Each structure stands twice: as C-alpha cells, then as structure tokens.
Amino acid sequence: MSWLDANRDYVLDMLLQHVRLSVPAIVISVLVAVVLGRVAWRWPRAGTVVLGSASLLYSVPALPLLIVIPVLLGIPLRSGLTLVVALAVYGTALLAGTAADAFGSVDARVREAAEAMGYSRAGLLWKVDLPLAVPVLLSGIRVVTVSTVSLVTIGALVGIPSLGNLLTDGFQRDIRAEIVTGVLGTMLLAVTLDALLVALGRVVTPWRAATPAGGAS
Amino acid sequence: MGIEFRDVGKTYPDGTVAVTGFSCTVPSHRTLALVGTSGSGKTTLMRMVNRMVEPTTGSVLIDGRDVRELDKVALRRSIGYVPQAGGLLPHRRVVDNVATVPVLTGTPRRAARDAALALLERVGIDPALGRRYPAQLSGGQQQRVAVARALAAEPNILLMDEPFGAVDPIVRRGLQDQLLQLQAELGKTIVLVTHDIDEAFRLGDEVVILRTGGIVAQTGTPKEIVAAPADEFVRDFIGADRAERALRTVDVDGRSVVVDGDGRPVGVLE
Amino acid sequence: MNLFGDALAWITDGAHWGGPGGIDHRVVQHLLVTFAAVALAAVLALPLGILIGHTGRGRLVVVALAGAVRAVPTLGLLTLLGLALGIGIQAPLIALVALAFPSLLAGAYAGIEAADRGAVDAARAVGMSEWQLVTRVEIPLGADVILGGIRAATLQVVATATLAAYISDTGLGRYLFSGLKSRQYDQMLAGALLVAALALVLDLTMAALQRASRPTTRKVPS
Numbered sequence: 001m002s003w004l005d006a007n008r009d010y011v012l013d014m015l016l017q018h019v020r021l022s023v024p025a026i027v028i029s030v031l032v033a034v035v036l037g038r039v040a041w042r043w044p045r046a047g048t049v050v051l052g053s054a055s056l057l058y059s060v061p062a063l064p065l066l067i068v069i070p071v072l073l074g075i076p077l078r079s080g081l082t083l084v085v086a087l088a089v090y091g092t093a094l095l096a097g098t099a100a101d102a103f104g105s106v107d108a109r110v111r112e113a114a115e116a117m118g119y120s121r122a123g124l125l126w127k128v129d130l131p132l133a134v135p136v137l138l139s140g141i142r143v144v145t146v147s148t149v150s151l152v153t154i155g156a157l158v159g160i161p162s163l164g165n166l167l168t169d170g171f172q173r174d175i176r177a178e179i180v181t182g183v184l185g186t187m188l189l190a191v192t193l194d195a196l197l198v199a200l201g202r203v204v205t206p207w208r209a210a211t212p213a214g215g216a217s
Numbered sequence: 218m219g220i221e222f223r224d225v226g227k228t229y230p231d232g233t234v235a236v237t238g239f240s241c242t243v244p245s246h247r248t249l250a251l252v253g254t255s256g257s258g259k260t261t262l263m264r265m266v267n268r269m270v271e272p273t274t275g276s277v278l279i280d281g282r283d284v285r286e287l288d289k290v291a292l293r294r295s296i297g298y299v300p301q302a303g304g305l306l307p308h309r310r311v312v313d314n315v316a317t318v319p320v321l322t323g324t325p326r327r328a329a330r331d332a333a334l335a336l337l338e339r340v341g342i343d344p345a346l347g348r349r350y351p352a353q354l355s356g357g358q359q360q361r362v363a364v365a366r367a368l369a370a371e372p373n374i375l376l377m378d379e380p381f382g383a384v385d386p387i388v389r390r391g392l393q394d395q396l397l398q399l400q401a402e403l404g405k406t407i408v409l410v411t412h413d414i415d416e417a418f419r420l421g422d423e424v425v426i427l428r429t430g431g432i433v434a435q436t437g438t439p440k441e442i443v444a445a446p447a448d449e450f451v452r453d454f455i456g457a458d459r460a461e462r463a464l465r466t467v468d469v470d471g472r473s474v475v476v477d478g479d480g481r482p483v484g485v486l487e
Numbered sequence: 488m489n490l491f492g493d494a495l496a497w498i499t500d501g502a503h504w505g506g507p508g509g510i511d512h513r514v515v516q517h518l519l520v521t522f523a524a525v526a527l528a529a530v531l532a533l534p535l536g537i538l539i540g541h542t543g544r545g546r547l548v549v550v551a552l553a554g555a556v557r558a559v560p561t562l563g564l565l566t567l568l569g570l571a572l573g574i575g576i577q578a579p580l581i582a583l584v585a586l587a588f589p590s591l592l593a594g595a596y597a598g599i600e601a602a603d604r605g606a607v608d609a610a611r612a613v614g615m616s617e618w619q620l621v622t623r624v625e626i627p628l629g630a631d632v633i634l635g636g637i638r639a640a641t642l643q644v645v646a647t648a649t650l651a652a653y654i655s656d657t658g659l660g661r662y663l664f665s666g667l668k669s670r671q672y673d674q675m676l677a678g679a680l681l682v683a684a685l686a687l688v689l690d691l692t693m694a695a696l697q698r699a700s701r702p703t704t705r706k707v708p709s
Contacts, residue, residue, distance in 0.1 A: 061646030064679030113304030118294030153560040171566035183563035
C-alpha cells in the first residue's frame with residue numbers, strides 16, 4: 001500500500017491512459033463488428049469469407065500485430081493510435097462472429113410479421129433487428145471488453161504507456177507492489193466496464209426483465 | 218374492395234412449385250379461407266396479396282389494380298396482418314405493438330396509443346395489460362393483441378396466417394367467436410390461411426381446399442363443399458365420413474331428432 | 488512497405504538458421520513451450536471440467552473464477568512470477584498454464600453438457616456405470632466441443648508464448664524484443680511475422696484435426 005500511496009498520481013495517470021486506449025478500441029470494434037456481422041448474416045456466402053478472415057486475423061498474436069500495423073499504416077510504433085488500431089482489429093475479429101449470431105438469434109417469425117406490417121428495410125434494421133440482437137451482442141461485447149482492457153498492457157512492451165507500465169517497470173526495478181497494483185488496476189477497470197455494460201444492457205432491454213406469463217396458453 | 222388472384226403461380230428458384238395457375242376472387246367484406254396441408258401453397262397465396270411473395274406467373278389485383286404497381290411498404294401498411302403465434306414484437310409493450318402501424322404512418326404516438334387502448338378493449342383485453350410486454354400475456358391473449366394490431370390502421374383487408382393455430386381448442390373457439398363478431402361489425406375483406414377444416418368452415422364465407430403444389434381441389438361455400446365433396450381427396454380432407462359429419466334424422470314422438478353416424482343425438486330439427 | 492522486404496530477407500538469410508539462436512531452433516522451442524503449457528493445463532483442467540459437466544455441480548463458481556482469470560493481464564502474471572522464480576522457463580510456463588486453463592475448462596464442461604441428454608439417459612437405463620457413461624458416451628459425444636477448447640487454448644498460448652522472451656531467452660519472441668531494443672526493425676518484424684505464421688499454421692492444423700475427429704464422434708452408439 002505504501003508504494004501506491006507514494007505513486008498515486010502516476011498510477012492514476014496510467015489508469016487514465018489505459019481508459020483512453022481501451023475504450024475507443026472497444027467502441028470501434030463494436031461498430032465495425034456489427035456491420036460485418038450484419039453483412040455475414042444477410043449474405044451467408046460472403047459471410048463465410050468475412051468470418052473466416054476474421055478468425056484468421058484473430059489468430060495473429062497481438063504483440064506481432066502491434067509491430068506490423070505501424071509498418072502497414074505508416075504510423076509511429078510508439079503512438080497510442082497503433083495500439084488502438086491493433087486492439088480494434090483484434091476486438092472486431094473476436095466479435096464479428098458473435099454479431100452474426102446475434103442477428104441470427106432474432107426470431108424469424110417476429111421479423112416476418114414486422115416486414116408484413118410494413119416496416120421499411122431501414123426500419124426493420126433499427127427498430128426490430130438491432131434491439132432484438134442486443135442480448136447476444138452484449139455477451140460478445142463483454143468478452144471483448146475484458147480482453148481488450150487486459151491486452152492494452154502489452155503496449156508497455158513497445159513503449160505505449162498504460163497500466164502495463166506498472167508491470168514492466170515493476171519487473172525491471174523489482175517492485176512487486178507495483179506489479180500487483182498494475183494487475184489489480186487492470187482487473188478493476190475490466191470489472192468496472194463490464195458492470196457498466198451489464199447495467200446498460202438492463203436499461204436498453206427492459207422487456208427481458210419482465211416476468212413471463214404463467215402456464216396459461 | 219375486392220381481391221382477385223388472376224392465374225397466379227409460384228415456382229421457387231430451387232424448382233419447388235408452390236402454386237400453379239390459381240384463380241379466385243374474394244368479394245369485398247367477405248372472408249376467404251385457404252385450407253390445405255403443409256406444402257399446399259396456401260400461405261404462399263396469402264403472402265402474394267401484400268407482396269411478401271411475388272408470383273412468378275399471373276397477377277394479384279386489389280380493386281382492379283395490380284399490386285405490383287403499388288409501393289411494397291405502403292401496400293403492407295394498408296393491409297392488416299395477423300401472424301402465427303409469436304409474431305408480436307417482444308421488445309415493445311402491448312400497447313405499442315398495437316400502435317405500430319399508425320406510428321409508422323405518422324400518427325402522433327400519443328393519439329396512436331389512446332386508439333390502441335380502445336382497440337384492446339374491443340378485442341377483449343383489459344387495457345391495463347397494455348403496459349405489459351407480449352411474453353407476459355397468455356398465448357390466447359397474445360393472439361387477441363395481434364388481431365387488435367392488424368385492425369389499428371383501419372385497413373380494408375385483413376390477412377390472417379394460421380392466427381389461432383397455437384392455442385388450445387377452447388381458447389381457439391373463443392377467438393373464432395370474437396373474430397366472427399368483429400367481422401359482423403367491421404365487414405373487412407379477409408384472407409385466412411388454416412390447416413383446420415373446421416376453422417375454415419366456421420370463419421370462411423368461401424373456402425378453397427388446396428392439394429400439394431397449390432392445385433385447387435374444390436372451391437365453394439362450406440355448405441356446398443359439405444353437400445357435395447368434389448372427390449375422394451376432399452371427402453377425406455373434410456372428414457365427410459366422420460361420424461359427426463354424417464347426420465340423419467330419426468322420428469321420436471313426432472319430432473325430428475338429428476343423430477350422428479354413431480346414432481348419438483345432436484339436437485332437434487326445428 | 489520496404490520493411491517487409493527487409494524482414495523477409497532477414498528470415499531467408501542462411502546466417503539466421505542453425506545453431507542455438509537460429510530460427511529453426513527457436514521455432515522448435517516456441518512449439519515445445521506451447522505444447523508443454525497446454526498439456527500441463529489439460530491434465531488439470533480437463534478432468535475438472537468433465538467432472539463439472541457430468542455432475543452439474545460447482546458450475547457457477549468455476550465460470551466466475553475462469554472469468555476472473557481471463558481478466559488477469561498475462562504480462563502481469565508473467566512479471567510477478569518472473570520476480571518470484573527468477574529468470575528461466577518456469578515463470579512463463581506457469582503463466583501460460585494459467586492462460587490455457589479457462590478455455591480448456593470451459594470446453595470440457597460445455598462439451599459434456601452438450602452431449603445429447605437422451606443418449607445419456609438411455610445409456611444409464613441400459614445399465615452403464617457412471618464411469619462408463621463418462622468415457623463411452625459423454626466424452627465421445629462432446630469431443631468436438633472439447634477439442635474446440637483445446638484449439639482455443641493452444642492458439643492463446645502460442646500467441647502469448649511470445650511474451651515469454653520478455654523474462655527468459657525462449658522462443659520467437661526473442662527476435663521481437665532484441666530487435667526492439669537495438670532498433671533492428673527487420674529482425675523485429677521478422678519475429679512478428681514468424682510468430683503470426685506459426686500461430687496460423689497451428690490453428691489451421693488444429694481446425695483440420697477437429698474436423699477429422701467428427702465422423703468418429705457420430706459412430707458412437709447412442
């Protein structure tokens with residue numbers, strides 16, 4: 001605890017950096033994965049290619065990705081943008097399949113009835129498909145969130161500051177308290193974001209909390 | 218308002234023939250029941266009316282206008298649709314489900330909700346249930362809501378796709394009675410799809426019995442069909458040889474008592 | 488873009504092959520660490536997962552625990568263990584075992600749970616013992632999902648084994664870190680490409696194995 005007391009500002013600064021890197025990566029992952037998932041669900045043949053490439057991308061280890069991306073995009077290796085792009089690629093690859101499943105989880109009878117009532121194509125997407133896909137989608141977003149927050153730490157290995165710096169710095173200077181603080185801080189951030197997602201899920205899907213009817217048919 | 222099927226056919230890209238050369242006219246304010254087993258093309262025919270399915274040959278006309286000339290979305294909004302069980306939007310409250318089409322067509326939400334509550338009452342649902350989500354209602358209640366939803370935009374035409382198929386017989390009977398009563402008041406032009414011949418006879422002014430591949434086995438009023446089944450297929454389908462269809466009268470103390478094929482009394486001939 | 492050419496040239500340079508620091512040597516090392524970690528984790532996680540799947544007990548606790556383990560940054564675990572155990576292969580190995588554990592466990596209990604309940608009931612009804620039930624019905628029926636867990640764990644481990652080089656002179660990660668430190672970007676990128684290629688090949692191989700195992704799964708009497 002004494003180490004933490006002495007380095008409160010540093011830790012808070014790194015925590016803030018960590019949030020700044022992980023949250024945009026998560027948001028971009030969700031946006032891109034939902035679009036890809038929709039495409040994959042709508043056109044299954046193209047979907048096989050899209051989801052196949054996604055899983056192939058996902059099998060590229062994160063640290064090498066951090067090194068390849070700046071070369072490909074011509075951005076500096078040590079910039080936060082590199083990490084955000086790498087983690088967004090990673091998160092998208094992880095989430096695209098789930099997003100396709102999420103659209104697939106929407107009851108076909110409900111979609112049909114909505115279409116027959118006269119929802120336009122856009123209306124069907126925004127008012128029917130997306131809201132009903134939220135539960136499955138959210139389970140995937142939670143996985144991506146925890147994984148992304150944890151992965152941000154490896155940025156420290158190439159010099160992108162985050163709570164990961166506590167891990168590398170603690171190792172090099174032999175300060176266990178610093179590493180423990182880094183580990184717990186990362187986990188705490190992951191758990192907090194996860195809890196926020198669960199709460200958000202409750203707010204946007206009020207119908208799921210409603211108690212179902214009794215046995216009557 | 219009338220619906221005309223003019224020599225329509227539907228062959229799916231995989232070669233499945235759902236309907237061939239079907240012609241039929243549904244006069245305004247009448248109910249047409251399309252009945253047949255699965256694969257008879259009855260649902261395909263009904264879905265041609267609101268262009269959920271496009272015929273590969275022939276055309277469907279509403280009041281003499283080919284539906285293909287009409288905008289799909291506008292057409293669908295102008296036609297009431299009662300889906301099979303499970304067709305309510307699970308994420309919308311009951312009242313908002315009923316108000317769906319009026320809101321889509323630009324009615325202010327507040328006014329649409331008020332109208333929806335009145336409609337719920339009309340189909341026998343306590344307006345207090347309007348705040349619930351569909352999953353919180355029984356199957357029978359959900360189908361009443363579906364009927365209210367189809368009526369909300371005051372359409373002239375109603376399409377009903379096995380609307381009462383998933384509820385138990387007693388509830389189904391209540392729903393059918395309700396529909397008959399509503400129809401007596403509202404006089405919509407209805408196309409009803411069912412696999413239940415008794416439902417078709419109860420609700421349909423005109424009944425079309427379909428064989429596999431959308432071939433008409435017989436068309437007529439329920440009376441005509443019962444009186445003279447066209448062939449063995451129809452006899453079999455309507456259960457003409459079932460005890461409760463083969464009624465006769467016996468004379469008991471000068472009154473004509475109707476008995477069924479097993480000799481059990483059904484009632485007295487007035 | 489030219490950097491890719493440099494990296495490929497670095498990889499194909501004969502001087503970087505053979506000997507203790509050679510590419511071939513490091514690839515083998517990387518694979519050995521990966522397999523050792525997955526095998527160790529499997530010995531621990533699979534029986535536990537099968538037990539949980541079979542009895543249905545302790546599921547919630549284990550799911551929560553596995554979730555918590557997933558949230559632990561592997562780099563943190565690695566550095567802590569590195570300080571405790573010193574420079575060497577033990578620390579990365581333990582960290583990798585911990586990394587592989589949740590996927591293997593989840594695959595095992597999900598696989599057992601996914602086994603057709605009707606088949607399991609029928610097997611019990613014809614008088615199979617619980618042990619026979621697990622080994623002859625549930626495991627063969629759940630093999631696909633269990634293998635899926637092993638595949639996911641292997642992929643995670645082969646990727647993360649790169650980090651092992653941060654605290655010990657092991658595997659392909661070494662090229663990344665030494666290249667980064669000495670600003671030899673061709674070497675660094677070469678390391679990155681080698682790890683990515685190795686992970687891809689391994690994952691595709693595992694996928695093929697998983698597919699190949701399917702027909703046998705169906706032949707199991709049910």
